[in-house]
Amino acid sequence: MKKEKLSCEQARKISIVKALAFLGHLPTRNTEKEAWFLSPLRSETQASFKVSKKLNCWYDHGLGKGGNCIDLICELQNIRVREALAILAQVNTGNYALPEAQLLKVNESGTVIRQVKPIQHPALFAYLKSRKINPVVAQGFCKEVHYTIKEKYGFSIGLKNNSGGWELRNKYFKASSSPKDLRWIYNGSQNLIVLEGMFDLLSLLTLFPNIKREADFLILNSIAFADKALPYFDTYTTVELYLDQDKAGRKTTSFFLNNNATCIDKSNFYKVEKDINAWLMKTH
Numbered sequence: 684m685k686k687e688k689l690s691c692e693q694a695r696k697i698s699i700v701k702a703l704a705f706l707g708h709l710p711t712r713n714t715e716k717e718a719w720f721l722s723p724l725r726s727e728t729q730a731s732f733k734v735s736k737k738l739n740c741w742y743d744h745g746l747g748k749g750g751n752c753i754d755l756i757c758e759l760q761n762i763r764v765r766e767a768l769a770i771l772a773q774v775n776t777g778n779y780a781l782p783e784a785q786l787l788k789v790n791e792s793g794t795v796i797r798q799v800k801p802i803q804h805p806a807l808f809a810y811l812k813s814r815k816i817n818p819v820v821a822q823g824f825c826k827e828v829h830y831t832i833k834e835k836y837g838f839s840i841g842l843k844n845n846s847g848g849w850e851l852r853n854k855y856f857k858a859s860s861s862p863k864d865l866r867w868i869y870n871g872s873q874n875l876i877v878l879e880g881m882f883d884l885l886s887l888l889t890l891f892p893n894i895k896r897e898a899d900f901l902i903l904n905s906i907a908f909a910d911k912a913l914p915y916f917d918t919y920t921t922v923e924l925y926l927d928q929d930k931a932g933r934k935t936t937s938f939f940l941n942n943n944a945t946c947i948d949k950s951n952f953y954k955v956e957k958d959i960n961a962w963l964m965k966t967h
Contacts, residue, residue, distance in 0.1 A: 689772040691764070695751045697771050699734045699741050702752055705774045706759065709797065709829060710734075711836040721836060722746070723759055726806040728837070728855045759805075794860040796849060798829040799841070807840055810854045814882060815963050817889040824868070824884065830860065842866060842881040842902070850881050850904055865908045867915060868900040875919040876949075877901045877912065877939070879926050879958070886959040887925060890967075898923070906935045916943045923949045927958045 700710065700718050710718040711730040722732040722743050731744040742749030750758075756767035802808070802822050811818050821840065828841030828849055839851040846864035851857070876898045878884050884902055888895055901915055906926075916922045922945045926932040939946045953962035 689768045689775060691753060691768070693775070694753050694768055694771045696739065697752050697775055698736075699739055699752050699755060700736065702756065702771060702774050703734075705770075709836060721838070722806075723804065726809065726854045730836075794851075794858065795831050796828060796860055797831060797836075799826050800829075802827045802840060804838060807838070807853065810840070810852075811885075813854070814886075814960055815889065815967050816882070816885045816960075817892075820888045820892070821885055823895075824888075825881065832858075840881070842884075844902075844904060852881060859904070863904065865904050865912060866900075866902040868902075870895070870899050872897060872899045873920045874898040875901055875916065875922045877903065877922060877924050877926070879903050879906065879932065879935075882960045883925060883927075883958060886963045890959070890963060903935075906931050909935050909938055913939075913942060916945060919945060922946045925949050925959060928954055929957055932958070 703720065703723065706723070708720055708723045710720050712719040716736055718734045718736065719730040720732040720734070721727055721730050722745055724732070724743055725745060727745060732741065733744065734741045740749060740751055741755055752771060753764060753767050756762070756770055757764060760767070760770070802818070802825060804827055807827060808818055811821050824842065826841050826843070827838060828851060829836070829838040830851070831837075837853070837856060839853040839856055841849040841851050843849055844864040844866045846862040848862045848864060849860045851859060874897060876887070876894070878887065878900065880902060884900060899919070901912055903909065903912060916939075922939070922943060924936050924939055924946055926936045928950060936948055936950065940948060953959050956962040956965060
């Protein structure tokens, strides 16, 4: 298909709301005159990014800056005008497919998954960086998950569990969508690594990238699933435990050691910290 060439004048007329939707950003509030978004340029929990539909311009109240559609794409993607025009040309032709809303069962907190895609939001990359996680590792195991909670919109890094629910994390938010369950990552290995949560997995793989070729992984997502985890151990020759150093984590480690002879406590190298991520952040 021949690419459409777009002038700056044409590009400035393209709906900013439509352009943001193309890039995966949905409004938290939408009226005839304006739309409000969680800022696509930074992390926030309350929408302060306004789009005037009448003027077709945007203003980020948190940054104190705004502009037209071209300005936004340049700022958002950190690109030049020519590259922004190429993106806006795709928006203008309508020759693209926005991901359909992926609705899962609403849990008790009212969480509804709206969209799942590869991690690309700068705020989520900044969050990974703040926790010393290799973004390539995160992209290999996690997704960018957009959701609503009782009509409030948000997005997080998500790890899908065995039952189709999601563990959700961003700078301000830690929760899960139902059904809650553990996550088994099968690579055909005879060695199983057991961790408590998503960031334990990402931290371990950031520290030891080659370990993903040497083991399967079981992420509990809650120590309440300790009993449910035990049957997974039976098919492995070794089960390595990398659980938290708090009282609950040590109790779960002892439970596994006492119930399966193949279990080995591997937490010694980070025992002075609460968990693997705390050790990673302090030492790297």
